[in-house]
Amino acid sequence: MSVMLDNRWFAVRPAGAEIDHSNHFDPLLPDAAARKRYRFTISELRRLRRSLKIPDVVVTKAGDKISGLEAIALLCRRLAEPAWLYTIANEFGRSEPAISRLFWHTAKLVYRNHKHLIYFNMPVVEARIARYCQAIQEKGAPLPNCWAFIDGTKQHLCRPSPRDDAPSGENLQRASQRLMD
Incomplete structure (x- = not known):
């Protein structure tokens, strides 16, 4: 075993955080902290839970149990910004797998309750993705079907282009950044 480790034939995975x-x-x-963390105050989260028809207690198939308020807070926290699952798990004091299961279970509850209100314009999305792939390939990407970057970095090749009916001087880069803040 030590020969294999010394020759780096395989490695022992370090313990996780x-x-x-x-x-x-x-x-x-407090409202300021909740708004920063979840994009909503606690009273707004309570109202959102009722409006989205999240039950008082949410239980996953694996047996993870969480209050409806905490479930909607978890959903909002996960969607508020790109964050490591570990970070959110640590904030909520639950394991990463439990956080993942609770997030998806809550998201599916919202979808099941409100799918009749959700409109996804597939033809527009497909056309735009094709344009994104073409633009990225023209910049030298080796793959013809690359249309996004998982690390979320903004490069010169993926700057928002102005709309046809945009007012003069509109800055979509700044506007999209403002939405994320």
């Missing part, structure tokens, strides 16, 4: 299980969702979080 520990989740602080003493952390938990705080329903008394």
Whole structure:
């Protein structure tokens, strides 16, 4: 075994970072902190939970149990910004797999309850993705079907282009950044 490790034929995976299980969702979080973390205050999260018809207690198939308020807070936290699953797991004091299951379960609940209100214009999306692929390939990408970058970096080749009916001087780069802040 030591010969294999010494010759680097395979490596022992280092231990993962520990989740602080003493952390938990705080329903008394001040409004400023809640808005920063979830994009909503706690009272707005309560209203959102009722409006989206999230039950008082959410239970996954794996047996993860969470209050409806914490479930909607978790969903909003995960969608608020790109963050490592570990970061969110640590904030909520739950394991990464549990956070993943709870997030997807809550997202599916919202979708099942409101799918009749969701409109996804597939022809427009397909046309735009084809244009994105072409633009990226013209910049020298080796793959003909590359249309996004998973690390979220903004490069010169993926700057938003102005709309045909845009007011003069519209800056979509700044506008899209403002939406994310």
